[in-house]
Amino acid sequence: MxxxxxxxxxxxxxxxxxxxxxxxxxxxxxxxxxxxxxxxxxxxxxxxxxxxxxxxxxxxxxxxxxxxxxxxxxxxxxxxxxxxxxxxxxxxxxxxxxxxxxxxxxxxxxxxxxxxxxxxxxxxxxxxxxxxxxxxxxxxxxxxxxxxxxGGMTVFDPLVQFGISPTGRIGVIGIGGLGHLALKFARAWGCHVTAFTSGEGKEQAALDFGAHEVINSRAPNAIKGATGRFDLLLSTVNVKLDWNSYIGLLKPRGRLHLLGAVTTPLDLNLIPMMFSQLSVSSSPVxxxxxxxxxxxxxxxxxxxxxxxxxxxxxxxxxxxxxxxxxxxxxxxxxx
Known part of the structure; x- marks a missing residue:
């Protein structure tokens, strides 16, 4: 004992x-x-x-x-x-x-x-x-x-499980405890990395963590301007967002992967997902x-x-x- x-x-x-x-x-x-x-x-x-x-x-x-x-x-x-x-x-x-x-x-x-x-x-x-x-x-x-x-394991695992190419384009939603690590890993993986943040003063931090560009997630026109750009979106937030707007940013066969513990139901429009063979998924560590x-x-x-x-x-x-x-x-x- x-x-x-x-x-x-x-x-x-x-x-x-x-x-x-x-x-x-x-x-x-x-x-x-x-x-x-x-x-x-x-x-x-x-x-x-x-x-x-x-x-x-x-x-x-x-x-x-x-x-x-x-x-x-x-x-x-x-x-x-x-x-x-x-x-x-x-x-x-x-x-x-x-x-x-x-x-x-x-x-x-x-x-x-x-x-x-x-x-x-x-x-x-x-x-x-x-x-x-x-x-x-x-x-x-x-x-x-x-x-x-x-935190590191949570954001790294999708890169392995989904066979993400180093030439891929990844977006990271939320630049906090998970998100800043997602930026670092995705940049080191070789991907083109975009940070989505609503936090004031986080733009430079996101660039320092590895983002090639930063999009203000509170600016609808900025989000719309990224339509059809991403192979993978990693959401690290634990609050409900307009998920359909983010799904619209995916390339055909793209994926929105939820890593933050959102407890509210997802409201998704199936038809756009079906025609472009898009996926929504999640994973634990x-x-x-x-x-x-x-x-x-x-x-x-x-x-x-x-x-x-x-x-x-x-x-x-x-x-x-x-x-x-x-x-x-x-x-x-x-x-």
Whole structure:
């Protein structure tokens, strides 16, 4: 038995307070990670608010973990004690379903979210199944890498899954925690990248992140002027937009891919989509294999999030900073 020192909320929208719990004997395929850094994702805030109706209290948030392996089960062969690793949204998979056997672990119906039904990384230690834990490349900045394990994985996965060509044209809707990483990855992928933003003063930032051009999403004429231009639109916002206007920006066989957790129904005009064979889709993070590719790609092309840092004991200040919408662009807790 070992004692974990964490920060937990006992109710929806509650204050995160010091919390201790006991870890039993480590399983043969599990690893314990000594947390060094933990990113704060908007999903942590949603879980704290019980916005999705799935939160179990007490809740220890945190699913963008970077740290060192402090213990490993006797069947773990690909990770060693002392290695620096990362953990994202999933802390385990069934490993036997068709999705797991097919390499799509993130689609496993029995996947175990790191912060649902178990305790996450706002702590000194977090435990996970070894299949969900990925070694960090040596040349990747560990202090800034945490957001890659959720936010970075979310925006990188569509580039792989849809076989996006480096000659393609990609539009990114929303330049925030997800969107700024989408711009960086898409530019490094080789694509022509356009940023759509309604935020004042974000035009230069979007260009700095890799956009070749910026379109004001509040200017109908500017949007209309981009009709039929894009192979892929990545939406990173979590609010309802005029989706039909954006679908009109796609080339034939183009795709609008939703990455922000929009909870309202989509109102789509089917006929224009049918005649141009357009698609609307969404996806949750990615598999461990894709995560390894993402980390290697990020290290090779120097793709790192723009981060703000808080000490772990200022976690409530950090959460309020995120809630206020002032984060630029990802927040990381340092132990």
């Amino acid at each position: 070992s004692t974990v020192h964490a920060y937990a909320a006992s109710k929806a929208n509650g204050v995160l307070e010091p919390f201790e719990y006991q870890l039993g004997a480590i399983g043969p395929q599990e690893v314990d990670i000594a947390v060094e850094f933990c990113g704060i994702c908007h999903s942590d805030l949603s879980m704290l608010e019980n916005a999705w109706g799935m939160t179990q209290f007490p809740l220890v948030p945190g699913h963008e973990v970077v740290g060192k392996v402090k213990a490993a089960g006797d069947q773990v062969s690909h990770l060693s004690v002392g290695e620096r690793v990362g953990l994202g949204w999933h802390a385990g998979y069934c490993m036997t379903c068709d999705q797991c056997f097919g390499g799509h672990h993130n689609l496993c119906s029995d996947a175990q979210p790191t912060i649902a039904g178990r305790h996450g990384g706002f702590a000194d230690t977090v435990r996970a199944h070894s299949a969900s834990v990925v070694k960090l490349p040596d040349n990747l900045n560990a202090k800034k890498a945490g957001p890659l394990f959720c 990615g598999s461990p294999a894709t995560m390894r590719k993402m980390l290697e790609f990020a290290a090779r092309h120097d793709v790192t999030p723009v981060t703000e840092h808080f000490p772990m004991d200022k976690v409530n200040d950090a959460m309020e900073h995120l809630r206020s919408g002032k984060a630029r662009y990802r927040i990381i807790l340092d132990r």
